[in-house]
Amino acid sequence: xxxxxxxxAAMEAYQPGEQPPAGAKVIKLNTNxxxxxxxxxxxxxxxxxxxxxxxxxxRLRLYSDPGATALRQAAAEAYGFPVECVLHGNGSDELLAxxxxxxxxxxxxIAYAMPTYVLYETLANAQAAxxxxxxxxxxxxxxxxxxxxxxxxxxxxxxxSPSGTLYAKAELERxxxxxxxxxxxxxxxxxxxxxxxxxxxxxxxxxxxxxxTFSKSHSLAGMRLGLLFGPKDLVxxxxxxxxxYNLDRLAIAAGAAxxxxxxxxxxxxxxxxxxxxxxxxxLAALGLxxxxxxxxxxxxxxxxxxxxxxAYRFLKAQGILVRYxxxxxxxxxxxxxxxxxxDAEIDALLAKLKExxxxx
Ligand SMILES: Cc1ncc(COP(=O)(O)O)c(C=O)c1O
Numbered sequence: 001x002x003x004x005x006x007x008x009a010a011m012e013a014y015q016p017g018e019q020p021p022a023g024a025k026v027i028k029l030n031t032n033x034x035x036x037x038x039x040x041x042x043x044x045x046x047x048x049x050x051x052x053x054x055x056x057x058x059r060l061r062l063y064s065d066p067g068a069t070a071l072r073q074a075a076a077e078a079y080g081f082p083v084e085c086v087l088h089g090n091g092s093d094e095l096l097a098x099x100x101x102x103x104x105x106x107x108x109x110i111a112y113a114m115p116t117y118v119l120y121e122t123l124a125n126a127q128a129a130x131x132x133x134x135x136x137x138x139x140x141x142x143x144x145x146x147x148x149x150x151x152x153x154x155x156x157x158x159x160x161s162p163s164g165t166l167y168a169k170a171e172l173e174r175x176x177x178x179x180x181x182x183x184x185x186x187x188x189x190x191x192x193x194x195x196x197x198x199x200x201x202x203x204x205x206x207x208x209x210x211x212x213t214f215s216k217s218h219s220l221a222g223m224r225l226g227l228l229f230g231p232k233d234l235v236x237x238x239x240x241x242x243x244x245y246n247l248d249r250l251a252i253a254a255g256a257a258x259x260x261x262x263x264x265x266x267x268x269x270x271x272x273x274x275x276x277x278x279x280x281x282x283l284a285a286l287g288l289x290x291x292x293x294x295x296x297x298x299x300x301x302x303x304x305x306x307x308x309x310x311a312y313r314f315l316k317a318q319g320i321l322v323r324y325x326x327x328x329x330x331x332x333x334x335x336x337x338x339x340x341x342x343d344a345e346i347d348a349l350l351a352k353l354k355e356x357x358x359x360x
Contacts, residue, residue, distance in 0.1 A: 007106075011125035014118060017323055027348055029339040030321040032161070032190070032297050034219035036271065036342070038254075039264035042220065045257035046250050064249045071252045074259040075227050079199060084232045087239070088255075090246045092189055092213040092226030096155075097123055099209070099228075101241045103183055104129045104152045111151035113143050115162065115330040117187065120155045135331075140165040140291070147178040154179060157187040159194050162325065162337040164293025166191075169198040176201060176208045183234070186210045190295035192217030192269050193276070202229040209234065216296055217269050218258045225255045272296050276340045282350050283338075286357060297323075297339045305333035312336060314356045320349055 003009070017031035053059045068088040076083040089095035096119060104110055106128040112120050114133045124131045132151055134143035140163040146154055154175065158167040176184040184201075188210055191197045202210040209230035215221035225247065228235070247255075258265065280298050284290045288300035302308040312324035322339075325332040338349065 005128065007125055007128035011122070014122040018321055020321070025319060027320045027341060027345045029341050029345065029349060030323045030337075031221070032216055032295070032339045033221045034216060034268055034272065034296070035340070035345060036219060036268045038219035039258050039261040041257040041261045041264070042254045045253040049249055049253040059249060062249075064245050064247060064252060066244045066246075068247045068252045068255075070256045071225075071227075071247070071259070074256040075229075078259045078262065079229065081203065081229055082232070085202070085229055085235055087228040087230075087235050087242070088247055088252075089226040089228060090243075090251075091215065091224040092187065092211045092228075093119060094224075094243075094246060095211055095226050095228045095238075096120070096185070096187075098238050098241050099153060099183070099185055100124065100127050100129070102238050109149075109151040110153045110155065111146060111149045111182075112155040113146060113160075115325070115332055116155070117157050117161050117189075118330075136160075136163070142167055142171060142175065147175055148180070149182070150180055151182045153183050153185055155185045155187060157189065158198065159190040159293070159295040161190065161295065162297065162299045162323070162332065162335075163291050164190075164295040164297060164299060165291070166194045166196070166294040167198070169196065169201060172198045172208075173201055173205065176205050179207060182207065184208045189213045190216055190297075192265070193273060193296045194294035199229060202231070206231050206234075214255055214258060217265050218255075219265075219268060220254060220258060223251045223254045225251055272340045275343055275346055278343075279338065279340060279346050279350075282346075283353075286350070286353060297337050299332075299335050299337045301335040303334075308334050308336055311353060311356050315349070315352055318352050320352055322349070 020026050050057055071088055072083050072086045075086045100123045104127050109130040109132050110124050111132040113136050134145040159165060172186055186198050188197055199210050201208040209228055212227045214225035280290045283300045288302055290298055290300045315322055323337040
């Protein structure tokens with residue numbers, strides 16, 4: 001067998017949340033998808049793309065637009081950025097990979113606070129980068145160690161996963177200005193569900209990029225679409241490490257259509273936020289320690305790790321998937337992360353959790 005690079009041989013693969021087969025009868029509250037369908041304009045745009053040309057699907061003979069112009073144009077208009085300051089990715093995951101490839105060499109450092117999105121670690125390991133972490137305290141405030149640290153990239157998910165904590169724009173600005181050589185990547189995958197965002201920093205500071213995804217508030221996790229906003233020169237450099245045709249024709253059409261129907265997305269977000277408030281309150285009433293969340297999920301701690309793991313298994317056996325993080329280094333073993341589903345899904349979850357807790 002050919003030998004992998006030592007860092008690849010030694011690393012663990014990223015473990016995505018469980019994806020049950022299509023048609024499985026489960027209540028899926030484990031990977032923070034939106035429980036409501038995307039804008040009907042999305043399916044219309046996909047159909048139009050398939051119907052264009054001499055025969056159904058004819059356009060698929062041709063490569064997609066490497067610049068995803070229709071999508072970037074719609075994003076530039078929606079967010080008030082020049083189009084040269086917008087880059088498209090196959091999910092924000094691909095944009096994270098591009099950033100890592102472009103900025104971090106072997107042995108160079110990246111930094112983030114723990115626990116957070118585990119993919120930052122996986123991508124750094126693939127790059128043989130040095131990972132510098134600072135532990136979040138129980139309140140999930142940004143650790144002071146991040147400020148002024150000498151890393152090529154500092155990652156902050158805001159709202160963070162799995163805590164749901166939002167970081168104020170002023171604090172993120174202070175962090176960006178404190179970095180001697182580094183890029184601050186503000187991963188705003190969940191920000192549509194929050195009270196405010198830090199997008200303006202990507203316009204104002206030379207070392208800040210903001211990432212957005214279509215997987216949560218746009219209900220398009222299955223299309224794999226992400227966007228990066230940042231200074232023109234920085235975005236131009238990232239193009240060099242981008243796969244040429246990283247978005248397919250259908251994804252480009254879908255993303256542009258969704259951006260052009262903001263009222264649809266806003267209505268879904270409002271429903272999710274209302275259910276989040278109810279879920280948080282009811283979990284607290286069941287005696288769980290619920291972190292205040294600005295995302296489309298809630299993290300709640302139980303009496304101890306055995307209780308939380310037992311709850312995860314019990315719910316799974318009942319056809320309800322939530323996320324349990326067993327890795328000791330994440331210090332999340334006493335909790336569950338529950339994506340905000342429909343009201344009916346959350347009712348089912350609460351009923352089963354109550355049943356589990358009553359069993360003692
Ligand atoms: C913090 C964070 N960033 C990025 C992503 C990935 O998003 P995408 O589906 O756009 O790759 C996730 C997915 O769950 C996430 O939790």
